[in-house]
Amino acid sequence: MAEPQGDSANYLARISEWADSHLTLIRTKKFTSALDIPVEFIEKNVKLRGKLCHITEKGLEVEHVPISLPFLSSLQRKWQSNGVLLVRLAGVELTPNAMVWLQEELKPAQMMWFQLLGREDLVLDCLILVNKGRFFSVCLNEEILRQGLGKTTRIEGLHHDSPLYWKLHKRLLQAELKALKKNKGIWKEESYLEKLRDHISNNKFVQKLKQFVNWLRIHI
DSSP: OHHHHHHHHHHHHHHHHHHHHHHHHHTTSOOOSGGGSOHHHHHTTOEEEEEEEEEETTEEEEEEOOOOOTTTHHHHHHHOOOOOEEEEETTEEEOHHHHHHHHHHSOTTOEEEEEEEEEETTEEEEEEEEEOSSSOEEEHHHHHHHTTSEEEOOOTTSOTTSHHHHHHHHHHHHHHHHHHHTTOTHHHHHHHHHHHHHHHHHOHHHHHHHHHHHHHHHHO
């Protein structure tokens, strides 16, 4: 009975290797629509490379730049069609100031990597990575939260009970906490309002006015 089980395990391993090798081949194809991307790419959270085209309120318009094979590069360019992917920063609710920050920080035709987490119609929910120098990269999702330019939200596309969901959600929350501690961005504005409320509530005139109102309620 042990031999068939071993054969089955080897057979499944070969199938897995075959699937992975074919995914690699597919990555040489240029995707011009979110619907062109195989479901397996989403499930495996594959990273794709792209070039920034536009920054919109709905997300980043990115031109997919597929893996280039030396002996097929000329044919790849000939067969590639035009089109962009709409990429949304997963797990982040952007403020209007976040749009300004992105326009200032990202260069025209900026190269980036986007890790597929989910797909909703024609929109891709991703982690977006950009290079800062030769050996350093930044996750835009986290950096926007660190700057106080957004709030964490549910990561669409990932199962709420999956280890990856909570791993990424923890990273985003930690980035948001740093902005909160440093009173950056939206947290600076909210902390100012809290201080203003505290100042008003501690004002002696306001306290006496409250006492007078309470006295009227008792005696009238």
